[in-house]
Amino acid sequence: MKVTVFGVGYVGLVQAAVMAEVGHDVCCVDVDSAKVEDLNRGLVPIYEPGLEPMVKQNHAEGRLQFTTDAAQGVAHGEVQFIAVGTPPDEDGSADLKYVLAVARTVAQHMDKPRVIVNKSTVPVGTADKVTQAVATTLVERGADIPFQVVSNPEFLKEGAAISDCMRPDRIVIGSSDADAIATMRELYEPFNRQQDRTVVMDVRSAELTKYAANCMLATKISFMNEMANLAEKLGADIEAVRKGIGSDPRIGYHFIYPGCGYGGSCFPKDVQALIRTADGIEHDAQILKAVERVNDNQKSVLMRNIQRHFGDRLKGKTLALWGLAFKPNTDDMREAPSRVLLEALWQAGARVQAFDPEAMEETQRIFGQRDDLVLMGTKEAALHGADALVICTEWQAFRAPDFELIKSELAEPVIFDGRNLYDPDRVAGRGFDYYAIGRGL
Numbered sequence: 001m002k003v004t005v006f007g008v009g010y011v012g013l014v015q016a017a018v019m020a021e022v023g024h025d026v027c028c029v030d031v032d033s034a035k036v037e038d039l040n041r042g043l044v045p046i047y048e049p050g051l052e053p054m055v056k057q058n059h060a061e062g063r064l065q066f067t068t069d070a071a072q073g074v075a076h077g078e079v080q081f082i083a084v085g086t087p088p089d090e091d092g093s094a095d096l097k098y099v100l101a102v103a104r105t106v107a108q109h110m111d112k113p114r115v116i117v118n119k120s121t122v123p124v125g126t127a128d129k130v131t132q133a134v135a136t137t138l139v140e141r142g143a144d145i146p147f148q149v150v151s152n153p154e155f156l157k158e159g160a161a162i163s164d165c166m167r168p169d170r171i172v173i174g175s176s177d178a179d180a181i182a183t184m185r186e187l188y189e190p191f192n193r194q195q196d197r198t199v200v201m202d203v204r205s206a207e208l209t210k211y212a213a214n215c216m217l218a219t220k221i222s223f224m225n226e227m228a229n230l231a232e233k234l235g236a237d238i239e240a241v242r243k244g245i246g247s248d249p250r251i252g253y254h255f256i257y258p259g260c261g262y263g264g265s266c267f268p269k270d271v272q273a274l275i276r277t278a279d280g281i282e283h284d285a286q287i288l289k290a291v292e293r294v295n296d297n298q299k300s301v302l303m304r305n306i307q308r309h310f311g312d313r314l315k316g317k318t319l320a321l322w323g324l325a326f327k328p329n330t331d332d333m334r335e336a337p338s339r340v341l342l343e344a345l346w347q348a349g350a351r352v353q354a355f356d357p358e359a360m361e362e363t364q365r366i367f368g369q370r371d372d373l374v375l376m377g378t379k380e381a382a383l384h385g386a387d388a389l390v391i392c393t394e395w396q397a398f399r400a401p402d403f404e405l406i407k408s409e410l411a412e413p414v415i416f417d418g419r420n421l422y423d424p425d426r427v428a429g430r431g432f433d434y435y436a437i438g439r440g441l
């Protein structure tokens with residue numbers, strides 16, 4: 001099938017790559033000409049395991065093209081994906097200006113029937129707005145061409161995006177039009193070979209499904225962080241509690257890891273956007289507000305532990321920081337807990353020697369050159385001359401470190417662990433002060 005994807009950000013690029021990989025003929029359109037040029041030269045602007053080779057190969061074989069020419073894109077695909085950004089407005093609600101601009105662009109250029117698909121995470125009611133924008137533009141043109149707007153939310157996880165897309169656990173199709181549903185089924189058929197994972201529903205339910213999924217996951221995390229804080233004060237161990245509750249299949253082991261707060265481009269934005277949507281219909285989203293509050297508070301947990309340990313001795317200290325990205329296997333720093341920690345440490349007059357396997361360039365780009373942040377080439381180098389070690393991200397490479405080396409490099413044998421990577425008894429047995437999350441043993 002011929003498919004067009006507007007927006008080669010994270011979601012758009014991954015979606016385009018996997019569709020080309022299964023044999024569809026995909027044209028990507030983006031307004032950013034530098035990005036389009038890079039992609040045409042095989043340079044992939046984001047780090048995602050497996051993405052670059054997939055983009056290069058499909059581009060070389062002619063199934064994946066990149067252009068800034070919207071007219072070419074609209075002429076190409078019978079299905080037109082909208083995968084542009086929906087940045088939060090000042091009040092936290094999703095800003096639809098890019099989505100609606102693409103809708104108008106498609107309407108401006110289309111001369112055949114088109115299925116227009118919302119892939120961006122958009123508030124309930126957006127498909128209606130897109131329909132309106134396309135219809136109005138067609139009337140202005142004096143054109144009478146049939147079209148359908150479908151909601152098809154994305155559920156990929158950064159770091160596992162390719163496998164999530166190649167082997168989706170569900171494909172949500174929001175539409176009430178039989179022909180549009182048939183087109184979407186055909187498009188996704190290659191991903192559905194083993195078992196049909198398509199869930200067809202009305203468009204508003206599909207839009208809400210996306211938010212409900214992310215908000216449920218964010219709720220699980222905030223709930224566990226609240227339990228962790230309780231466990232700490234009650235002299236209990238959240239890791240034992242986690243295993244104890246996870247064994248109940250109704251609860252499950254997934255997404256109940258306490259930590260230093262959730263980050264990334266999805267959970268914080270989507271929780272906030274659904275709160276705003278609820279506000280707009282005079283519904284007080286009490287659980288979601290609490291989820292957000294708990295998470296904001298949790299992002300300071302490492303700093304609170306650091307202050308507990310150092311008291312007023314923090315000024316002038318150097319902290320080794322392992323992990324900057326909001327989670328492993330990505331270079332994404334958006335809403336990362338490490339950023340809250342860095343700002344708090346600088347505020348307190350401490351300096352940081354940081355290492356992350358992928359997010360160093362991004363950190364440099366965000367913070368630029370400053371005396372109180374030194375980016376080190378290895379996790380060992382980050383320890384050199386530091387007073388203590390702090391861990392923000394659970395990269396595999398941090399799971400079994402050389403504790404003797406850590407001890408010999410640090411001025412004080414103390415570890416602040418935001419991800420509960422180690423066994424407290426073993427670390428204490430090696431002579432460390434070990435501050436973890438919710439382990440009030």
Ligand code: UGA
Pocket residue numbers: 121154155156157158159214217221254255256257258259260261262263264265266267326327
């Ligand atoms: C999230 C969802 O998991 C995807 O299903 C969804 O498609 C995506 O948002 C999206 O809307 O595009 P992502 O933001 O890539 O994916 O990252 P996650 O793996 O979900 O992690 C989010 C945050 O939660 C991370 O900061 C992670 O450290 C934290 N987390 C996760 C915990 O603190 N505890 C856990 O048990 C799990």
